[in-house]
Amino acid sequence: MNLKRLIPHSVKTRYAIRKESSQLKQVPKATCDVGNLKTLTAADLYQIFNSETITSDWNGLTPLREEFKLPNLKGGVNPGDQRAIYHLLKGLEAQSVLEIGTHIGSSTAHISLALRDQPHPKLITVDIKDVNDPHSKPWIALNSQYSPKELVDKVGGSAFVDFKVMPSLDFMRNCQDKFDFIFLDGDHRAFTVYQEIPVALKLLNPGGVILLHDHFPENVPLWSDGKVSPGTFLATQRLKNEGHSLDILPLGELPWGTKLNSNVTSLALVTAANSH
Ligand SMILES: C[S@@+](CC[C@H](N)C(=O)[O-])C[C@H]1O[C@@H](n2cnc3c(N)ncnc32)[C@H](O)[C@@H]1O
Known part of the structure; x- marks a missing residue:
């Protein structure tokens, strides 16, 4: 029997918060330039998520x-989050996207769908593992029929999607490209997210957007399963406590279902402080 299953999630969360807080303390203080961040409000999000044009495209x-x-x-983003990402990219008319955390390509496929009608689409998706490895075929063990690359081919995105196999920070620190939209869904531990956000800010085009996954505000469970992944909240709290003028806008409840019979999402936007 797996004894870990008997431990209540509240106990696991307290342990994870202690461990991640202590790892986070070891990371030197970051500097953040939020100058290129787009100011997005809850009202903007309402419009994007209730757009009839985007809804009709999505249904098609x-x-x-x-x-x-x-x-x-x-481990891939749930169907409700797939739609939220699609709506956001369409609503913001993003052309260039950096994704951290390809995994089974659930978000990659939907980002590609949103970009493919743009005049100059570009998606770079980074994973520390070779998610398209033709020998080990990691997607099979995850009950997925197609590799992320095959999904992108189905979308017609092979000409504008680039897969990179390396740690996120190595990629971002050496990246010469700029992006309209950066989706951080890789290593969710606090010490990594704390380092990723400042580097991602440097890679944004003016008016760019950073979207986080697995953000649990105040580290309170979002769903009935009681689970919490504390890293993103701890990392962003530290950035805010250190006076960086950024804020986090959780997407909260979406107009459609997400998971566990709810409309709740763990997606959250990084915004400039006092913008909503
Ligand atoms: C939650 S999954 C991403 C899910 C994906 N967005 C989807 O919808 O299918 C996280 C992924 O991040 C990758 N990862 C973990 N640490 C990383 C790092 N430091 N740099 C890049 N990728 C990382 C993992 O290998 C894993 O595939």
């Missing part, structure tokens, strides 16, 4: 999306 994608046969609860 159903046959293609059904072909993806993406598994649920295997």
Whole structure:
């Protein structure tokens, strides 16, 4: 029997917070330039998520999306988050995206769908593992029928999607490109997210957006399963406590279902302070 399963999630969360807080303390203080961050408000998000045009585009994608046969609860973003990312990219008219954390390509496929009609689309997706390895085929063990690369091919995105296999910080610190939208969904531990956000800020085009996944405000569970991943909240709290003029705007409840019979999402935007 796996004894860890008997430990209540509240105890696991307290332990994770202690461990991650102590690792986070070891990281030297970061400097952040939020000058390129877009100011987005809850009202902007309401418009984007309730846009009839984007909804109609999304509905038209159903046959293609059904072909993806993406598994649920295997670490990829859930169907409600797939739609939220699609709406955001369409609503913001983003052309260039950096994604950290490719995994089974659930978000990669939907980012590609949102970009493919843009005049100059570009997506770089980074994972520390070779998620498209033709020998080990890691997607099979996760009950996914297609590799992330095959999903991108289905979307018609092979010409504008670039897969990179390396740690996020190594990639971002050496990256010469700039992006309209950066999605951070890789290592969610506090000490990594604390370092990723300042580097991601440097890679933004003016008016750019950073989207976080697995943000649990105040480290309170969002769903009935009681689970909390504390890293993103701890990292962003430290950045705020240190006086960096950024804020976090959790997307909260979406107009459609996400997971565990709810509309709640752990997606959150990094915004300039006092902008909402
Ligand atoms: C939660 S999954 C991402 C899910 C993905 N966005 C999707 O929707 O399918 C996190 C991924 O981040 C990768 N990862 C973990 N640490 C990383 C790091 N330091 N740099 C880059 N990728 C990392 C993991 O290998 C894993 O594939």
